[in-house]
Amino acid sequence: MNDTAQIFDITAIRAEFPILSQKVRDKDLVFLDSAASAQKPRAVIAAMVGAMETQYANIHRGLHWMSERTTEAYELTRDAAARLLNARDRSEIVFVRNSTEAINLVAHSYGRAILKPGQAVVISGMEHHSNIVPWQMLRDSHGIELRVADITDSGELDMAAYEALFADGRVGLVAITHMSNVLGTYTPAGRIAAIAHANGAKVLFDGSQAIVHRRIDVQAIDADFYCFTGHKLYGPTGIGVLWARRELLDAMPPFLGGGEMIASVSYERTTWAEVPHKFEAGTPAIIEGIGLHAAIEFIESVGYPAIAAHEAALTDHALAKLSAIEGITILGRAQDRGGVVSFTLDQAHPHDVATLLDRQGIAVRAGQHCAEPLMRRLGVDGTARASFGIYTTPAEIDALATTLERIREFFA
Amino acid sequence: MNDTAQIFDITAIRAEFPILSQKVRDKDLVFLDSAASAQKPRAVIAAMVGAMETQYANIHRGLHWMSERTTEAYELTRDAAARLLNARDRSEIVFVRNSTEAINLVAHSYGRAILKPGQAVVISGMEHHSNIVPWQMLRDSHGIELRVADITDSGELDMAAYEALFADGRVGLVAITHMSNVLGTYTPAGRIAAIAHANGAKVLFDGSQAIVHRRIDVQAIDADFYCFTGHKLYGPTGIGVLWARRELLDAMPPFLGGGEMIASVSYERTTWAEVPHKFEAGTPAIIEGIGLHAAIEFIESVGYPAIAAHEAALTDHALAKLSAIEGITILGRAQDRGGVVSFTLDQAHPHDVATLLDRQGIAVRAGQHCAEPLMRRLGVDGTARASFGIYTTPAEIDALATTLERIREFFA
């Protein structure tokens, strides 16, 4: 772990997160549940407070100082998000509540207007429910076929199986995770997109987990849609981003109707505002958008190379430490993986494990992780999952490992 | 204005809003744009900060302390919202981003699944775009007819015209504002609902403005759906509430698909969680929900009787003061009205008025107020609008009136 110590100063980083100094039941908080939602650095909290205390009004429609300033601050987030994803243009950034809404937006708008009944949507065998259910709803309402690309036993996308799904030429869209929230697997986005494009399909990446650990370049991977959710990226809840190629957004009908997204309204006929406003009906999550900007700047200030190196080292450390525990099974052994480790213990159910860990101040997630079909594929009812963030330390992983040993004894 | 001075201590209330002590261009901020979005009291800011600094994790799925505490805090907001609206049951409260999403949810779910092509939806002639466009989209996709109940020249709902729209028995739903964001008019919700119900239709009230100024009792007015948006009620952006009768929610299909809203997922068949979770896909606006709770408690601590009296007095004062200005036209003369006053000056366009007011630190809104069809009905291109909140003082209204006089001179 000495390499990361050189790359960045973990003590300084931890000091940016006020919650990390909280005690839980008189124990130090060991927060290993960042994949569910990350903690917030001071800069994010300060940006939100600053907006509310010094510079707040509704945006886009006001001619006064407060509204102008707030609009400017909010719209700067669009620039920051475009930069973060290396989007061609800021107008390709659509603000949504979270990844779930982003995927639903695409399923409703692109799915119902551009995909034709009889076409197929391809997902993978390791999707989060948020990237399964919208496509099932599209299937049931619009006559789309849903195809699932299986995973290998090591928890990677089975590329041969994936490619075979295109054989009949009916696939219109691929919607696939860029990193599994259960197995930690990164999917080979560039190859996935190339195969989709070679077969005339568009591709959406669910980057909810991927963008937390690694630099994303939507042009380099040649994506058509990419989404992420602010609260996992050290930002506020209530704000997320859908990126899509401008020409796709232009061709898509709006999703929600209301204020902000119109060009003109009469009872007979309403015309839509330009992209991205066409997709942003109603008063947006203004304060949260401003908070997300601070989160993006925080990420940029630490830098993805350092984040990726830190988390890769932590993950290696965790895999080594946990593998050494008797009776543990680690799910997923992908070559290319992010900071998420799922496991089961032979002696104890994941819930019981999580409850006992919690009593020692160690927060992990247990259950199906919103990925029930993947649980079935793995042949388990659920797992316990430890996930790492920018503030996680090797000592926290050691505490997890030691406590797991004790839990085995407790249930022996 | 002496009555309200007795009712509550405006100085103490203003002290709760940090932003009110800001200077704008070296002038005191006179914020008369609360109908667009209200400022946030300390309690709301503190609740959000407290959540992020001491007690944060993703909710509903976690077995650890942080998640349990956060879930509890978030779910307490549901109780508070149910209390605020006098809902029968907390499960009738669905969290959404804002009023716009609430109305779209009803249009998508109730509209497409329960209303039949050929049935009609009735709106009024003074709706916000957010309560027009979703119904137009439903009309265009689902074959619903859109009917508009005209308003009278005094800016009230024309009850005879409204009732006449039911003659052919085809109206399935009425969707109507409970208070106009342009005219200030309160609509007679109880009578509107009674007529709708007598004709076999359900009724949705857009309470975005109404709930800010007055106590709402969804049972007393016999509503079927009621929505409001947190940011106008002194709460955070990114959070709003849809209330609906339990039996309607039970009958409605989900709107967005994803995590949190399912009972079980397999590729073939997915079943939905219980109401209200069925309608809450993905990670919700957790921090904002917690902030909304603080906003509701703030409202409750001041009390609606005091708020309503204060704002009624302010509105009377504003109507008197502004009417005395030469060349001013006040739009809307409803008997029953809330703290919103729209006007035009003969000598100057509303934008120019707003810009000049802004230079004196006075924030009003100018334009169409997301109500283009209403502008047409009123025969204006736009208006300037002053709107009042819990923190507005008579002195601020006096400053507005005086400055308007000067603006007339400027443009004379």
Add this chain to the structure above:
Amino acid sequence: MFEDVRDLYNAEIIARGRRPRHMTRLAAFDTTARGDNPMCGDRVQVWLKYAADGSIAETGFDARGCDISKASADLMVEAVQNRSPADTRAMFERFRAMAQSGQCPDCAAFAPLKPLAAVHAYPSRVKCATLPWHALMAALEGAKDATSE
């Protein structure tokens, strides 16, 4: 290390969690229903056989889930034995109240469920304890599914 969890993870619960006594599918039954806790993947199936007088003659269950839900199902089977459906429903309401609050006004009536009394101190585990009961209620009503939320 874990002395503080012995209130919930007591000997009775651990024993029944590991080796439930009644985790069997009834060969002959009158009604059955399934309970799901979607957030965590717990699932319980309950089978019921009525006596001639309408009371519960026999109950069996199958469960995938944690020690708490299995132990709760196992205790439930014994607690409802020979009870009328109405009685059983009332018992569920009291049990649910106890699981949520830790208070049980007339505990004597369901002493067999006492080993679960501490679950209220573990808010996210309350659903584990009530899940088998939701399935039982669904079975009594002739429904097929229940969720514990």
Add this chain to the structure above:
Amino acid sequence: MFEDVRDLYNAEIIARGRRPRHMTRLAAFDTTARGDNPMCGDRVQVWLKYAADGSIAETGFDARGCDISKASADLMVEAVQNRSPADTRAMFERFRAMAQSGQCPDCAAFAPLKPLAAVHAYPSRVKCATLPWHALMAALEGAKDATSE
């Protein structure tokens, strides 16, 4: 009281805002387009007539909106007179840059638009000033509508 707004609300702008010189619908025209600013309700319609060489022979407009948008439309008509479409487009780009930043690298080229130079200090009014130009651009491209966003 309003000395500080005289940079934008100067004599020229107020005069043209009140009594625009070119606010007329052309009787004969080659192309026309409308510009909408949805947030505030401003609307400008522009009519164009080309000369034989393809340059702009005549422009007329109708506007509902504030003094800034009317004055801008009025100044625009004079500024584009006799210019080729390409030249006009380039002028728009320079004008837009000036309206947003307050800087104009080669101001000489469009001295007639100088009265609007201060609009950059009023960010929410920039759209008022550029709206007529959006309509003009749409007309040049043969489109029907434009929005200024």
